[in-house]
Amino acid sequence: MRFDFTTVLSGLDLAEIKPAGSSIFEMGALGEVLYIVKSGQAEIRVGDLVLETAGEGDLLGEMAILDEQVHQRSASAIALTDCEVVAMNRQRFLELLRANPEVGLEVSKLMVRRLRSTTFLSHHDRLTQLPNRALLSESCDTAVKRAMRRGTTVGVLIADVDNFGKINESLGYQAGDELLLELSKHLRGQLHELDVLARLGANQFAVILEDQTSSQIAAAAEHLRTSLVRPFSAANHDIYVSLSIGISCYPQDGATAAKLIANASAALYAAKEQGRNRCSYFSPELHTLAVETFTLQNYLRSALERNEFFMNYQPRADLSSGRITAVEALLRWRHPELGLVPPGKFIPIAEQAGMIDEIGEWVLRTSCAQQKTWLASGISPFRMAVNLSARQLRHIDLKDRVAAILAETGLDADSLELEITESAVMEDPARTVFLLKELRSLGIGIALDDFGTQYSSLGYLKQFPLDYMKIDQCFVRGIPTSNDDSAITKTIITLAKNLRLRVIAEGVETQEQMAFLVEHGCEEVQGYLFSRPLAGDAAEAMLIANLGKPA
Ligand code: C2E
Numbered sequence: 129m130r131f132d133f134t135t136v137l138s139g140l141d142l143a144e145i146k147p148a149g150s151s152i153f154e155m156g157a158l159g160e161v162l163y164i165v166k167s168g169q170a171e172i173r174v175g176d177l178v179l180e181t182a183g184e185g186d187l188l189g190e191m192a193i194l195d196e197q198v199h200q201r202s203a204s205a206i207a208l209t210d211c212e213v214v215a216m217n218r219q220r221f222l223e224l225l226r227a228n229p230e231v232g233l234e235v236s237k238l239m240v241r242r243l244r245s246t247t248f249l250s251h252h253d254r255l256t257q258l259p260n261r262a263l264l265s266e267s268c269d270t271a272v273k274r275a276m277r278r279g280t281t282v283g284v285l286i287a288d289v290d291n292f293g294k295i296n297e298s299l300g301y302q303a304g305d306e307l308l309l310e311l312s313k314h315l316r317g318q319l320h321e322l323d324v325l326a327r328l329g330a331n332q333f334a335v336i337l338e339d340q341t342s343s344q345i346a347a348a349a350e351h352l353r354t355s356l357v358r359p360f361s362a363a364n365h366d367i368y369v370s371l372s373i374g375i376s377c378y379p380q381d382g383a384t385a386a387k388l389i390a391n392a393s394a395a396l397y398a399a400k401e402q403g404r405n406r407c408s409y410f411s412p413e414l415h416t417l418a419v420e421t422f423t424l425q426n427y428l429r430s431a432l433e434r435n436e437f438f439m440n441y442q443p444r445a446d447l448s449s450g451r452i453t454a455v456e457a458l459l460r461w462r463h464p465e466l467g468l469v470p471p472g473k474f475i476p477i478a479e480q481a482g483m484i485d486e487i488g489e490w491v492l493r494t495s496c497a498q499q500k501t502w503l504a505s506g507i508s509p510f511r512m513a514v515n516l517s518a519r520q521l522r523h524i525d526l527k528d529r530v531a532a533i534l535a536e537t538g539l540d541a542d543s544l545e546l547e548i549t550e551s552a553v554m555e556d557p558a559r560t561v562f563l564l565k566e567l568r569s570l571g572i573g574i575a576l577d578d579f580g581t582q583y584s585s586l587g588y589l590k591q592f593p594l595d596y597m598k599i600d601q602c603f604v605r606g607i608p609t610s611n612d613d614s615a616i617t618k619t620i621i622t623l624a625k626n627l628r629l630r631v632i633a634e635g636v637e638t639q640e641q642m643a644f645l646v647e648h649g650c651e652e653v654q655g656y657l658f659s660r661p662l663a664g665d666a667a668e669a670m671l672i673a674n675l676g677k678p679a
């Protein structure tokens with residue numbers, strides 16, 4: 129079957145690229161031509177691009193082209209449920225080509241790959257149904273390419289079950305298989321649904337981690353290793369197993385799947401040499417980072433009890449009146465030995481170690497109580513903006529948790545704003561829409577933080593109940609000298625206005641940046657130029673000076 133970019137561009141004769149065994153469907157009302165590929169004949173895999181999906185002729189959902197997380201999740205869901213899938217949507221594909229030929233080219237390549245009818249089994253392990261080595265390399269290549277574009281990190285973990293040979297010998301191969309199956313389920317359960325877990329060989333598994341920092345990757349590996357505390361049952365025996373894990377990361381340890389996998393294997397070999405049941409890193413920097421991560425994790429565990437956390441508040445102001453509209457609550461951690469640890473360092477670690485819920489509640493309670501005190505003292509109304517982490521968004525009862533803290537502190541919901549980063553929101557957009565609507569129903573304002581750094585699905589963006597959009601500092605830093613940053617900032621301002629959101633620029637440090645923002649219609653600013661984050665007392669003084677307070 130021939131299928132290349134030129135064919136797609138000239139005339140888009142879909143019939144020509146129709147995979148064998150599939151049929152073309154006219155979706156009458158929608159006017160879209162779709163391919164229905166019979167399950168088993170073609171497979172949609174993580175990393176493939178799916179524009180529309182259908183099960184038994186029904187349109188299941190519409191996916192944004194650049195929203196890779198959504199399409200990844202859907203793709204893996206499709207592969208799992210083995211339903212009938214649809215290859216492409218002519219209209220959208222054409223639009224994509226026009227808007228972004230480069231992406232279009234990539235899409236068409238992916239399509240070619242996908243349309244090569246393959247069976248599920250040639251890419252999956254029979255026993256565990258996990259992806260096999262071939263699929264792992266492909267997924268890893270895709271992950272690396274994505275990371276190159278985004279400037280992010282990819283972690284490759286290769287895990288080996290220690291002493292597996294002995295288990296096989298003493299209990300028999302069937303018990304060995306049972307154990308591996310149990311173990312594969314366990315490992316899958318420890319990972320995020322977007323992480324790739326593959327089986328490489330008899331007793332070897334591999335994991336690909338995307339969108340995580342090196343320290344999060346280190347923590348995830350350690351978590352996998354230490355999660356094997358319970359015994360697994362096989363052949364009526366309780367068997368305790370341990371894992372040795374080798375870790376490599378893009379970009380430090382290689383820029384191709386082959387290199388990363390080879391280096392993770394080398395690290396695994398070192399872990400085995402050092403006595404098994406341990407994690408080992410290919411590069412020394414990663415090793416240092418891992419040690420640092422675990423030290424911080426341990427210190428963090430006692431930080432709440434020891435009152436090592438405190439809040440800073442950074443005011444932001446309306447550009448036309450100069451009045452403070454809100455203060456952002458920013459968490460600070462002072463450790464007796466380490467001194468002040470930046471939140472960019474400890475928050476990801478707290479997230480990974482499952483401590484962010486407790487810390488997040490403390491932040492919300494402390495900030496709401498502070499806000500209540502300030503408003504009760506007579507300072508004119510302004511709002512308190514509190515950051516929520518991605519993990520807090522996973523709680524389906526988030527609304528109740530927040531409502532309980534509002535009730536406890538006596539703060540009105542409309543004095544509170546919650547800031548949620550674009551990346552957190554896009555982790556599970558459908559769920560987030562639901563959670564944010566619930567929070568909004570209480571009267572809480574919602575801000576989309578660090579906007580512009582991720583690939584957002586514009587389709588979802590429309591659905592999120594938002595009040596504010598905060599332009600990420602990295603763009604603000606470049607204005608007005610960088611043409612790119614200036615163009616992006618202007619685009620975000622326009623986008624926010626079209627979505628009827630108030631737009632806030634973060635990290636404004638200079639008069640020139642401020643002038644540019646005023647000129648292009650930005651509504652609020654936050655940054656060192658107006659005020660640094662301040663301790664409670666200093667923030668109070670600034671609030672009174674700016675907003676006034678009856679004597
Ligand atoms: P963010 O929410 O985007 O907060 C803004 C960050 O920009 C703050 O960094 C602030 O101090 C810094 N900043 C403000 N103005 C300027 C400026 O003009 N120039 C520069 N260079 N920086 C400026 P900070 O306090 O280090 O916090 C970093 C990030 O940590 C925050 O980014 C937020 O994502 C997270 N964070 C802070 N406190 C909390 C919290 O209580 N909970 C959660 N989940 N995350 C928090």
Ligand code: MG
Pocket residue numbers: 456515547577
């Ligand atoms: Mg924020």
Ligand code: MG
Pocket residue numbers: 577578598600601634
């Ligand atoms: Mg921000």
